[in-house]
Amino acid sequence: MKIPCxxxxxxxxxxxxxxxxxxxxxxxxxxGNLKTWHDYYFLFENPKxxxxxxxxxxxxxxxxxxxxxxxxxxxxxxAA
Amino acid sequence: MSNRYSAFALARHALQPDLPWPxxxxxxxxxxxxxxxxxxxxxxxxxxxxxxxKNHGIKNVAVxxxxxxxxxxxxxxxxxxxxxxxxxxxxAFFEHSLKLWEGxxxxxxxxxxxxxxxxxxxxxxxxxxxxxxxxxxxxRLNGIDAELLDRSEVMKLLxxxxxxxxxxxxxxxxxxxxxxxxxxxxxxxxGYGRSADQQGVHIxxxxxxxxxxxxxxxxxxxxxxxxxxxxGKIGIAVAGHTSHVAKMAGLKLPxxxxxxxxxxxxxxxxxxxxxxxxxxxxxxxxxxxxxxLVFGGHIDGFNTYTQRGQFPQVRTVAECAVSLMPFxxxxxxxxxxxxxxxxTPDGSPFICKTPVKNLYLNGGWCYQGFKATPASGxxxxxxxxxxxxxxxxxxxxxxxxxxxxxLDEHGLGNWTWKQ
Numbered sequence: 001m002k003i004p005c006x007x008x009x010x011x012x013x014x015x016x017x018x019x020x021x022x023x024x025x026x027x028x029x030x031x032g033n034l035k036t037w038h039d040y041y042f043l044f045e046n047p048k049x050x051x052x053x054x055x056x057x058x059x060x061x062x063x064x065x066x067x068x069x070x071x072x073x074x075x076x077x078x079a080a
Numbered sequence: 081m082s083n084r085y086s087a088f089a090l091a092r093h094a095l096q097p098d099l100p101w102p103x104x105x106x107x108x109x110x111x112x113x114x115x116x117x118x119x120x121x122x123x124x125x126x127x128x129x130x131x132x133x134k135n136h137g138i139k140n141v142a143v144x145x146x147x148x149x150x151x152x153x154x155x156x157x158x159x160x161x162x163x164x165x166x167x168x169x170x171x172a173f174f175e176h177s178l179k180l181w182e183g184x185x186x187x188x189x190x191x192x193x194x195x196x197x198x199x200x201x202x203x204x205x206x207x208x209x210x211x212x213x214x215x216x217x218x219x220r221l222n223g224i225d226a227e228l229l230d231r232s233e234v235m236k237l238l239x240x241x242x243x244x245x246x247x248x249x250x251x252x253x254x255x256x257x258x259x260x261x262x263x264x265x266x267x268x269x270x271g272y273g274r275s276a277d278q279q280g281v282h283i284x285x286x287x288x289x290x291x292x293x294x295x296x297x298x299x300x301x302x303x304x305x306x307x308x309x310x311x312g313k314i315g316i317a318v319a320g321h322t323s324h325v326a327k328m329a330g331l332k333l334p335x336x337x338x339x340x341x342x343x344x345x346x347x348x349x350x351x352x353x354x355x356x357x358x359x360x361x362x363x364x365x366x367x368x369x370x371x372x373l374v375f376g377g378h379i380d381g382f383n384t385y386t387q388r389g390q391f392p393q394v395r396t397v398a399e400c401a402v403s404l405m406p407f408x409x410x411x412x413x414x415x416x417x418x419x420x421x422x423x424t425p426d427g428s429p430f431i432c433k434t435p436v437k438n439l440y441l442n443g444g445w446c447y448q449g450f451k452a453t454p455a456s457g458x459x460x461x462x463x464x465x466x467x468x469x470x471x472x473x474x475x476x477x478x479x480x481x482x483x484x485x486x487l488d489e490h491g492l493g494n495w496t497w498k499q
Contacts, residue, residue: 001390014392018382018497034482041494042334042425042481046323048385071337071384 004079007061019054021045022066048072055079083278085189104270105149105277110284110306114142116464117302117311119289119325120318121145123154123265123450124442126272126283127457128315128464130188133279135458136465141281142311143273144304146288150269153320156387156419157450158342158376160355160364162199162260164226166218167489169475170428174448175224176472177455178259184454190271192263193369197354199260200229200237202404204249204360212255212359219257227256240351240405248403249360260355262366268453292329292439299329299439315440315464320420321385322443329436334425334481335444336496338379339418341389343397345411347371356404363400372414375401379423379447381497389418421446426480427499428487431460431473440464441478446499 001013021044027036045051051071056064068077083102093099116132118125121143132138145151161181163174185192203209209228216226230253235243241251273283284306293301293308301310318325323335352367365375377397380390394416401408424430424444429452434441442460445452459473469477475487492498 012392013390020495020497038482039332043332044323044334044336044496045332046336046383048321048324048337051383053382072386074384074386074388 001074001076003055003067003076005057005060005063006065006079007063008057011057011060015057015059016055017058019056019064022052022054050077104274105283108282108284110142110144110282110287110304110309112308113310114282115140115312116315117141117309117313118143118315118317119302120152120316121149121273121283121285122152122317122319123269123272123453124319124456124460125315125317126269126276127453128317128442128460129276129281129283129457130272130279131458131461132465133276133281136461138465139280141276142309143276143281143283144287144289144302144309145283145285148285149273149283150266153419153421153449154269154453155266156342156417157265158364158366158374159262159265159368159450160199160260160366161194161263161451162257162355163224163451164199164201164215164219164255164257164260165489166215167487169487170489171218171222171224173455173459173472173476174452175222176458177452180454180458181263181451182259184263184268184271188271188275190267190274192267192271194261194263196259196261197366198256198258199355199357200234200254200256201357202234202241202254202359203252204358206252208359209253212253216255225257225259227258229254229256237354238356240407242404242406262355262368265450272457289325289328294329294436298437311438313438313440313464315442315460317442317460319422319443319445319449322422322441324385326434326441326443329434329439331434331436333430333444333478335422336383337385337420338382338423338497339384339386339389340376340379340421340447341393341397341416341418342374342376343394343416344368344372344374344414345408346414348373348411358400358404361396361400363397363404365401365405373401373408373411379421379497383497385420387418387420389416421449423496423499425494425496426486426488427490427492428476429456430476430478431456431463432469432477433463433467434478
């Protein structure tokens with residue numbers, strides 16, 4: 001698998017680290033109850049298909065970015 | 081019973097080569113309704129059906145398998161069985177599983193080739209020896225066998241490891257569980273399937289569940305590629321695809337799907353007589369009866385449903401093998417493959433009721449699904465039959481994160497991809 005780093009261009013996946021689902025939005029400080037935070041922290045959409053996720057180019061520019069990848073095929077659709 | 085396997089049956093078939101062996105399980109058309117429908121015909125689903133019939137007398141059961149029996153993770157693991165856990169909730173459960181393994185071939189009348197060859201986990205630092213001593217003490221307090229080994233004892237048992245001054249990670253000792261070992265994974269699926277079938281369970285292959293039928297918030301049936309099937313109770317046992325199936329019932333779970341790779345070398349003469357695991361990096365290796373070294377390591381590290389591994393992990397696991405056992409560098413890799421596993425935030429599974437009435441969940445197995453197969457089926461059958469968790473799986477509930485009941489055996493925190 002190759003991943004397009006927004007800064008360095010197309011690089012091998014070995015240079016990157018996965019950072020989890022990027023569609024989750026952290027509740028504001030003090031918002032909601034225990035369930036709000038449980039759902040944010042512990043539950044995953046885990047779709048079989050397109051997934052918006054964080055990656056870090058750890059063995060390169062070390063930039064964090066968001067990538068859209070299809071989890072059913074590993075086809076990478078683009079980064080930003 | 082005419083289709084019971086025995087030495088006599090073997091002799092009879094040897095003398096009458098034209099007499100075909102009966103099919104191990106039938107291929108029935110699905111009925112419109114069952115008392116219990118199990119989604120997923122893997123090891124756990126088939127074991128659940130077996131124990132529903134055997135322990136609870138519930139025989140009007142269907143197991144629905146999207147593909148064929150043995151096509152999923154039950155045929156993709158590295159076949160290790162053990163019970164060296166130390167967190168309350170895990171310890172008793174996995175020991176119960178190992179006890180069921182001990183009598184499984186007789187119980188199923190199917191040779192599961194259970195081999196108690198022992199598992200040795202190697203310590204790569206003095207700190208790990210202390211940690212293993214603690215683990216061993218907790219195991220022994222729970223009636224589980226554990227022996228702490230020093231370096232010289234490990235050298236006697238495993239003379240082929242790298243003990244040189246140049247070893248990247250020196251071997252300080254290890255912990256041995258003699259009752260641990262391996263089993264033939266295909267036979268486990270076939271044995272449970274055949275036994276369930278003989279007790280009246282319908283095993284329906286090539287039948288994909290495409291949705292759940294709900295009435296007043298209760299699950300009352302499933303839509304499948306072979307029509308609608310109504311059910312009194314429904315159990316999900318599809319680890320790897322748990323999120324995907326549970327979503328059809330409106331559930332969002334603490335599960336992410338990740339790929340774990342496994343590897344087999346070309347066959348060689350017997351040299352590795354135990355299951356060997358390593359403390360320096362997650363790495364485990366045993367030698368199959370055919371002679372190939374079977375080994376594996378960590379997951380690739382990102383969520384995916386593709387059963388294709390990435391090369392960097394092949395390299396990492398091969399490096400582990402060679403730095404621990406230098407002779408492996410002269411072997412060729414024969415096959416490698418991937419399986420999709422449910423990763424949970426604490427590395428522990430779910431065997432529980434769900435917020436949807438009449439719908440039960442078995443999943444989230446992380447690295448430990450195969451060894452758990454007997455106890456998983458045993459407790460899941462209890463949970464379905466009694467609409468209540470058994471004492472052995474009470475800690476594996478879906479709401480444990482809300483209640484502070486994480487079972488983080490490795491102390492890694494809430495990272496599915498780091499467990």
